[in-house]
Amino acid sequence: MHAQRHKRDELTLDRSGTQLVPDSESMSSVDLAWLTMDRPCNPMVVAAVLQLDPVRSLPRLIDTLATRLHGHPRFRQYADDGCQPAVWVDDTNFERAYHFQIRRSSAPIDDAALRVMIARELSRELDRSRPLWQLSLFRQSRRRVALLFRAHHAMADGVSLMQLLLKLADGAGDGQAASAPQAHHATRTRRGPLAFAIHGLESLDAGWSAIQARLARAREQPADAIRDLALFAAGTASTLRVLSLRDRTPAPFRQALCGDRRIDWSAPLSLEPLHRLAHRHGVSLNDLFLSALAGAFGRYLRAAGPVARRAILRVSIPVDLRSPADGDFGNCFGLVLFDLPVGEQCALRRLALVGRQMRKLKHSQQARAMLMSLRALGHLPVFVEKMLVERVAGKAAAVVSNLRGPDDELVFAGAGLKSVVFWPPQTGEVGIGVSMLSYTGQVTIGLCCDSAVLAEPHRVIAAFQAEIDELLAAG
Numbered sequence: 001m002h003a004q005r006h007k008r009d010e011l012t013l014d015r016s017g018t019q020l021v022p023d024s025e026s027m028s029s030v031d032l033a034w035l036t037m038d039r040p041c042n043p044m045v046v047a048a049v050l051q052l053d054p055v056r057s058l059p060r061l062i063d064t065l066a067t068r069l070h071g072h073p074r075f076r077q078y079a080d081d082g083c084q085p086a087v088w089v090d091d092t093n094f095e096r097a098y099h100f101q102i103r104r105s106s107a108p109i110d111d112a113a114l115r116v117m118i119a120r121e122l123s124r125e126l127d128r129s130r131p132l133w134q135l136s137l138f139r140q141s142r143r144r145v146a147l148l149f150r151a152h153h154a155m156a157d158g159v160s161l162m163q164l165l166l167k168l169a170d171g172a173g174d175g176q177a178a179s180a181p182q183a184h185h186a187t188r189t190r191r192g193p194l195a196f197a198i199h200g201l202e203s204l205d206a207g208w209s210a211i212q213a214r215l216a217r218a219r220e221q222p223a224d225a226i227r228d229l230a231l232f233a234a235g236t237a238s239t240l241r242v243l244s245l246r247d248r249t250p251a252p253f254r255q256a257l258c259g260d261r262r263i264d265w266s267a268p269l270s271l272e273p274l275h276r277l278a279h280r281h282g283v284s285l286n287d288l289f290l291s292a293l294a295g296a297f298g299r300y301l302r303a304a305g306p307v308a309r310r311a312i313l314r315v316s317i318p319v320d321l322r323s324p325a326d327g328d329f330g331n332c333f334g335l336v337l338f339d340l341p342v343g344e345q346c347a348l349r350r351l352a353l354v355g356r357q358m359r360k361l362k363h364s365q366q367a368r369a370m371l372m373s374l375r376a377l378g379h380l381p382v383f384v385e386k387m388l389v390e391r392v393a394g395k396a397a398a399v400v401s402n403l404r405g406p407d408d409e410l411v412f413a414g415a416g417l418k419s420v421v422f423w424p425p426q427t428g429e430v431g432i433g434v435s436m437l438s439y440t441g442q443v444t445i446g447l448c449c450d451s452a453v454l455a456e457p458h459r460v461i462a463a464f465q466a467e468i469d470e471l472l473a474a475g
Helices: 002-010 029-035 058-070 111-122 158-168 195-220 222-244 271-280 285-302 347-362 366-377 382-393 457-474
Strands: 023-026 045-053 077-080 087-090 100-103 133-139 145-152 261-265 313-320 333-340 398-404 415-423 432-439 442-450
Touching (some): 045 111, 058 133, 111 145, 158 415, 271 285, 285 313, 285 333, 285 432, 285 457, 333 347, 347 457, 442 457
Parallel strands (some): 100 133, 398 432
Antiparallel strands (some): 045 415, 077 087, 133 145, 261 442, 313 333
16 A cells, blocks of 8 residues: 555656655654554554533534644655665645544543544554544534544654644644755666665665774764764673563463453542652652552563562653754653562561662663664664564563643643543563653543453552552552
8 A cells, every 4th residue: 555655646746747756754763663563463553542511612622623734744654665665755745634533433532432443543554655643533422522643663663653742732833833944856666687886885885884984983073073982882782681571471461462442541640749758768759659660560571470579660761862852752762671669568668679770770871772773673684674573572572651731721622631541662571651641730640451461450450549648658
């Protein structure tokens, strides 16, 4: 389907009958790496549910969001990794009806029904021949509407999408995200028996030019070269340490994925008492959440059998590494692996242990090393890239992402955003994604999982709430 769409674009003619080539933008190596990580049972899609109230006009809401999203180039481009280098190409056949879909139900859509319908949507893959996003609307009542927003990780990471959310709200200027790099005209995809050889020579020439440029800079600025070399050595050592870690995933979470998604999210938790509790124990709010999550997974595992006191659950945590030069859209984050002490049943001892581990991790090069690795993976053959990604992904049983949202309520086309929850994508055979998102002084915990790994996410959410209550009582 992708090839057909690209061919249709190439045949676009202007009024004089001259063949046009769509505008395109080079794809970064990190974006390309995420694009190729899709698996049939595990698409690399960031998802969020926004509940709006009161929505007085559904067509007006759709028109407003369509106009504001269309103002950002990435939302009107599809990914073409069939040419070298890979590019984002303007979709001259953009179909709004595909990207905005109203999901109807014969019965009222309460929160329980909404969870089932959203889980079904999350199991669907995005159409790779179109811009890699979709927005599904569920009318829960006469005025209340839930929006499920899905975007492929190749488009952007969670921090970027949160920034975009702020710019889509009423009163945010034009509602358009910051301008992306200037688009340029794509060269035509080469055809014929020598195409692969020509691409290989061009890639070799570009790589050699980059090496020559770096050597020239090293001669002119030896101090910078030494610093870069030290960072590269530290990053390489950190990556090798990650690859050498043995798999310690508990047996219940080591099942082959089936592609059937289950989701749940918590009631909003007030941040003020949690901030006081974290300050009292000399830890961060994130440490507090990770400790409660460790306790929740510990309770879930103990319900199935005994758990050793020193048992751990290794999770992958995205770390934002964006600088002003990186802009506010795209992928610019690293990953760190963190061992949740699921075997420690004492809430306060577990909290202190998580705090010590996180302070030590903050001084490591692991996050930046993983970003460097992703950039390198985008230049490797696909089969090599997938093999390495699965090796790294296999070291963790879950992805845990923490995002800070706005403190004030957002409004979209006159409707207030009452709640928001999101789920990060998981790579390889990782079947659990956990999110923590703050909004208007509250935090919501979201859980998305493959049913073969975790069939009842509501049990973990309930255990998390119990752990928070226990920490507050102990504090």
